[in-house]
């Protein structure tokens with residue numbers, strides 16, 4: 557492995573970063589606020605203007621143990637690349653009875669395009685479909701957000717439809733694509 561990394565680094569290609577996930581905690585609020593202000597993060601999605609205090613309160617109220625007991629609505633993780641906080645994933649559970657949830661994600665500009673979110677989301681799917689009662693995980697992305705679309709496709713999400721004029725982005729209504737992944741399909745992949 558060390559040889560491969562040395563070869564890649566000497567040949568000018570960057571080795572794939574090590575990706576890990578951890579639950580977000582209150583002290584991540586500053587980072588979340590900074591990332592949410594970056595232009596590339598906002599390019600394809602309308603993000604609410606939230607203060608650091610609001611973000612801190614939001615994260616502080618999450619109890620990750622609830623997720624594994626079939627309770628709670630919103631959960632956030634920090635995605636790290638080579639040990640450095642790189643972005644976040646949010647999970648919103650809309651209905652525990654039917655196991656319905658939606659996922660959203662973003663990376664700081666400097667960490668985009670390195671394969672980080674493909675692997676970060678993959679790790680989350682593994683956890684959710686093996687250790688929680690979530691049966692159907694949805695994700696949406698703006699029609700022209702090709703990177704996000706690929707992240708979903710590479711993780712086995714299936715395209716389910718076009719959501720016309722789904723949200724307003726800088727004054728223009730934007731079509732979205734709806735993707736979903738089912739626990740039964742995930743487990744069948746082996």
Ligand SMILES: CC(C)(COP(=O)(O)OP(=O)(O)OC[C@H]1O[C@@H](n2cnc3c(N)ncnc32)[C@H](O)[C@@H]1OP(=O)(O)O)[C@@H](O)C(=O)NCCC(=O)NCCS
Nearest residue numbers: 597661662663668669670671672673674697702703704706
């Ligand atoms: C969308 C986002 C999460 C993707 O994560 P990422 O780690 O950068 O994506 P990856 O590096 O794993 O790339 C995934 C795929 O998209 C492709 N891709 C990356 N940027 C692209 C671009 N600008 N146009 C087209 N394809 C692109 C990659 O080539 C890769 O596909 P491949 O493996 O077939 O070559 C990240 O770019 C991001 O945070 N963007 C800003 C916030 C955002 O849009 N969040 C999603 C809202 S729905």
